[in-house]
Amino acid sequence: MPFIETEGARIKYHIIGKGKPLIFISGLGMDHKVWLYQVSHFFKKFMVVLFDNRGIGESSYDGKRFSTYTLARDVINLMDSLNIEKANIVGSSLGGMIAQEIAINFPDRVDKLVLSSTTAKLERRTRKGEFFRNLGKIISGEVEILINADPDHPIFNRAINYILQNAYSRDFLIRNKSLAEKLAREYFSKENYYEVLLRQAGAAFRHDTRKRLRSISAETLVMAGTNDRIIPAENGERLAKEIKRSNFVKIEGGTHGLHLERAEDFNKHLEAFLE
Structure with missing residues (x-):
């Protein structure tokens, strides 16, 4: 089973298909299995890269506190190990926060960026x-x-x-x-x-890219569901307004787990964006 050793963590990953790299980053508490409907849809056209964030699934870590930037570095180290110079990056919820950090801090490594059910900053009152x-x-x-x-x-x-x-x-x-x-x-x-x-959860609450979003240069798709009970769609709308080259898609009736519950809509918008 393939693993990479990174900064205080051992990351489990999977590669399915051939073509341009397409990396999926899972949300809070979720491992790579939550992308099952995307794998079956995209593996014929892309090299789909899945992995478990540190400490989740089959990935382990040193038990120390980490940030969304730490998790972003894990993705970059994975890309380095796989000799991936540039990739399309898709992140949901916490994964979307990690994807923001990648796009801000490692702009040359991102082709297109997709942010789903996520935000630049979690307000404790929300x-x-x-x-x-x-x-x-x-x-x-x-x-x-x-x-x-x-x-x-x-x-x-x-x-x-x-x-x-x-x-x-x-x-x-x-x-x-x-x-x-x-x-x-x-x-x-x-x-x-x-x-x-x-x-x-601590990494998610400390995450704050509000003052840095305008530095994102990658073409970006932001998706949000109107019935998201965890991160309201308005957060996604604000994200899209701050990112220079972005499109915002609001999925009517969509919940927080868009890529699972509304996989057909999610895949349709993602495929059109990546073409």
């Missing part, structure tokens, strides 16, 4: 802040259970259900209940998963 505060209340006093990964404890079901109900619509969860629960339970049963989740 839905994302409320989401984490409520999740914190659910798991209050149960940190040891989560850190020790006891998937049979009721707290796991409460936490999983809260996350799923905020990230996706009720109809999607009914139609895909087994898949959604399987992925969520798989994530939460990983050793130290909750600890890494807290690290990622």
